[in-house]
Amino acid sequence: MATAAVLTDQIRTIDPEEERAFMDAIDRWLEREVIPVIQHHDHGDIWPEKLVDQMAEMGLFGATIGQEYGGLGLPATTYAKIVMRISSYWMAITGIFNSHLIMAAAVERFGTPQQKAKWLPKLASGELRGGLALTEPNAGTDLQAIRSVAVRDGDDYVINGTKTWISNAVNGHCFAMLVKTNPDADPRYKGMSLFIADKRDGLTTGKKFDKLGYKAIDSAELVMDDYRIPADQLIGGEEGQGFFQATGGLELGRINVAARGVGLAEGALRLATEYSQQRETMGKPIAQHQAIQLKLGEMVTRARAARLLTLDASEAYDLGERCDKEAGIAKYFASEAAVENSQEAMRIYGGYSYSKEYDIERYYRDSMLMCIGEGTNEMQRMIIAKQHLKENKI
Numbered sequence: 001m002a003t004a005a006v007l008t009d010q011i012r013t014i015d016p017e018e019e020r021a022f023m024d025a026i027d028r029w030l031e032r033e034v035i036p037v038i039q040h041h042d043h044g045d046i047w048p049e050k051l052v053d054q055m056a057e058m059g060l061f062g063a064t065i066g067q068e069y070g071g072l073g074l075p076a077t078t079y080a081k082i083v084m085r086i087s088s089y090w091m092a093i094t095g096i097f098n099s100h101l102i103m104a105a106a107v108e109r110f111g112t113p114q115q116k117a118k119w120l121p122k123l124a125s126g127e128l129r130g131g132l133a134l135t136e137p138n139a140g141t142d143l144q145a146i147r148s149v150a151v152r153d154g155d156d157y158v159i160n161g162t163k164t165w166i167s168n169a170v171n172g173h174c175f176a177m178l179v180k181t182n183p184d185a186d187p188r189y190k191g192m193s194l195f196i197a198d199k200r201d202g203l204t205t206g207k208k209f210d211k212l213g214y215k216a217i218d219s220a221e222l223v224m225d226d227y228r229i230p231a232d233q234l235i236g237g238e239e240g241q242g243f244f245q246a247t248g249g250l251e252l253g254r255i256n257v258a259a260r261g262v263g264l265a266e267g268a269l270r271l272a273t274e275y276s277q278q279r280e281t282m283g284k285p286i287a288q289h290q291a292i293q294l295k296l297g298e299m300v301t302r303a304r305a306a307r308l309l310t311l312d313a314s315e316a317y318d319l320g321e322r323c324d325k326e327a328g329i330a331k332y333f334a335s336e337a338a339v340e341n342s343q344e345a346m347r348i349y350g351g352y353s354y355s356k357e358y359d360i361e362r363y364y365r366d367s368m369l370m371c372i373g374e375g376t377n378e379m380q381r382m383i384i385a386k387q388h389l390k391e392n393k394i
């Protein structure tokens, strides 16, 4: 897809006509290629290879990567709208390019000029697909407790440890991997570094998870056993920056999860709206019963509020403003909206919600992940409150 995204004084914008054309192309792809095969991939937990190739052709693997590296250089706002639209039909498929783009953002923001020139064009074209390898069996929320260690050995680093729950671990090619380069550092974050970890001897895919939802996307362990990589794959070239680099990327990550939540909330609303006008009880469509209208009214409001909060955070991101609070608010609200709307839609579908013949059960299974990934909603509320208190100190 061609794009007229432009970078003005580091602020990304896009011509509204271009954005509309882009969204139309996404709609056509969803209608023709994606919607007909969702159940096949979701029910069978089958990785959607053909759709991945099409996503690469459309430029989605380079959506937020700068045009100088072959990406589309889209603003976060347009990116969020794309993720919302796709997620309103099938959230899981966005996971294939989303964690990839968060990895790319870490390279683009913090990498050396040589790292950017070497990795970003291949990531933008989709020739290489990436992911984010932070979580370990003993450390998810408490990232500073990770145990994987990289030891310098001449021109290389040798890494040992295990990562878990890594999206794209089976089908991806490279990962932004957070490890300790100084396990004794105090404070702990000063001993952490982020590497571009590409698949080669010593890095293998371990157990693949059989999940409740988020099907067709591979979530698995990565095992590093005397895994040796060149020192020039340390992002930015300086040890001790990894915690900051990894959590710096989470702003875009949170906007992304918020956008997925919006999509799920809007999709569940769409299905409930259709079904409630078709299903009749007591001689009229259930949409005519006040009890169902109360649900629909709440669902419409939640979906709208989630959308506006997510666009608010992405606009701040595009302007280069600090937006951890805004991204946290959007992520928290939109993910809860996804869960609540899909649950309410289940109730509106009644017994049929429990049949895999209908799509609504997938929204119910997929939505809960949004409350866990990119920082749990418990942590989001604490981050929001801390930032709020800092801004309103008496």
Ligand SMILES: Cc1cc2nc3c(=O)[nH]c(=O)nc-3n(C[C@H](O)[C@H](O)[C@H](O)COP(=O)(O)OP(=O)(O)OC[C@H]3O[C@@H](n4cnc5c(N)ncnc54)[C@H](O)[C@@H]3O)c2cc1C
Residues within 6 Å of the ligand: 099, 131, 132, 133, 134, 135, 138, 139, 140, 141, 142, 164, 165, 166, 167, 168, 211, 214, 219, 369, 372, 373, 374, 375, 376, 377, 378, 379
């Ligand atoms: C499908 C899926 C895909 C994923 N993909 C990736 C990926 O691509 N890359 C990656 O690195 N990770 C990935 N993850 C991991 C995910 O980021 C973690 O599961 C998440 O960060 C939570 O960590 P945890 O599971 O270890 O929970 P824990 O950290 O053990 O938390 C358990 C509970 O305790 C609460 N809690 C923890 N600490 C505190 C505190 N200080 N105060 C208050 N409450 C607290 C949490 O909110 C939560 O409710 C994925 C997970 C899933 C399920």
